[in-house]
Amino acid sequence: MKKFVFILTTVVALTASQMVSAQKTIVDVAVGNEDFSTLVAALKAADLVGALQGDGPFTVFAPNNSAFGKIDADTLNSLLKPENKKALTNILTYHVISGKLDAEAVVAALDKNKGMVTLKALNGQELTVQQKEGKIWLKDQNGNYSEIIMTDVMGSNGVIHVINSVVMPK
Numbered sequence: 001m002k003k004f005v006f007i008l009t010t011v012v013a014l015t016a017s018q019m020v021s022a023q024k025t026i027v028d029v030a031v032g033n034e035d036f037s038t039l040v041a042a043l044k045a046a047d048l049v050g051a052l053q054g055d056g057p058f059t060v061f062a063p064n065n066s067a068f069g070k071i072d073a074d075t076l077n078s079l080l081k082p083e084n085k086k087a088l089t090n091i092l093t094y095h096v097i098s099g100k101l102d103a104e105a106v107v108a109a110l111d112k113n114k115g116m117v118t119l120k121a122l123n124g125q126e127l128t129v130q131q132k133e134g135k136i137w138l139k140d141q142n143g144n145y146s147e148i149i150m151t152d153v154m155g156s157n158g159v160i161h162v163i164n165s166v167v168m169p170k
Helices: 002-022 026-031 034-045 065-069 073-079 082-093 103-112
Strands: 058-063 096-098 116-120 126-132 135-139 145-155 158-163
Touching: 026 034, 026 058, 026 145, 026 158, 034 058, 034 065, 034 073, 034 082, 058 145, 073 082, 096 116, 103 116, 103 126, 103 135, 103 145
Parallel strands: 058 158
Antiparallel strands: 058 096, 116 126, 126 135, 135 145, 145 158
């Protein structure tokens, strides 16, 4: 009986823990992960925190700190300045898709469309999701690629897929 009570208690605790986690918005999830500190700083500089805490749903292709590290430090620091808010907003909204596309939905779309799907980002430009070399990649409008290195980080208002390079709009 003690074993049954322990198992039941563990299951209830895990379920409650998952429910609490799922109630965090995608911004809350990003803020809680130090590997997104540069992304969070950029979201704050662009005044996008409130928008991405909204109802959504959103799919965010989130560059981690290493991805931002590939950008020249002077360029990145310049983008974070108030006078460059419009350019920063354009870049960040290029990483966000309206709707919730989890990994299963992305793979299904790729299978249906011969390994390539075009998505419209919130900034109005297109991103291409492509399957090649056994991996899933984002291709920006400049022909640059970013690998999706982690999928399905869930929030209450959407999903985050982690990418290893910042994609750039035209």
